[in-house]
Amino acid sequence: MGKKIQLGTKILSANEEYAQQNSKLLRKKGKYCLNMISSPGSGKTTILTRTITDLKGRLKIGVIEGDIQTQLDAERIRATEAPAVQINTNGSCHLSAAQVSSALAQLPLADIDLVIVENVGNLVCPSAFELGEDGKVVVLSVAEGDDKPAKYPAIFSKSKVLLINKIDLLPSGAVDFNIEKVKSDARRLNKDIQIFCASAKTGQGMEGWYDWLIKTVNKTG
């Protein structure tokens, strides 16, 4: 008869240790940190560039960009004059807390109020890896369909904010997307979730998101 040992240990504890270190560093420096997660192409980078530009003088934002390949997104962020560090995961479908730890060391934290990590475009894997953030923001664009909270419940249940993007596409009738259904499904998974409906392209509805950001970050600082 073989010997059995009972453990009950967390399998992802190595990642969690890095996440705790990141969280400790951010807290010590009084910086708020958000982890932004969505499918590829939902408009995360456009949301960031618009937010940085519109909040200039009110909120200093630094960005950590996660992508499998290229510097494209960090270049878009730097064009707004905000600091950005690009992480290339070279195939991995999510950011790890260790990667964020080295990126944080490269950001000029003294000149930043809010760090936003734009995770690799993927609605599944990033939700399983804590990075040391204060909260997650899930972005869902209307072209992706209104069944996403039901199909990918983990990220909706774990996020502080749901930002429904590209609502400028709705009036044309080109996409079928029931906003009320998405709101009610998301709230069933997470009754505290803050929901904003916006278009980062036109700027419509972005004020609610900005007010939330300013209020939330100022509470920390």
Added chain:
Amino acid sequence: MHETMVAKNLLDSIAAEAAKQRAKPIIARISCGTFNAVNDEVLKFAFDAIAKGTLCEGMKLQIEHKTIQGKCSSCGRQFDFDLTKPACRHCGCDKFDLLPDPPLLLEEIEFEGNPETE
């Protein structure tokens, strides 16, 4: 796809325990909540691939999925949460809280009966 990272962490944990026990591990039991989104086949495939040539080669993984629980605000009882039928299984009330999703855990390792070291 994140199963590859889970498999690597799992292999490291099992190898560390095997070194302590000085025995060859044959079965690992793990458990995870609904929202860990672990696909059994993918995890087993990834684990087999990275375990090749190590003490863990040929190990079996047994994976238990724990359904996330709702707690009814009316009758107070717990039930398996299902988004397509979001109501208490016992009394039908649609006011409830979701309890925390169980984490991904390495529950138990079983080792070979006759360790080579004995």
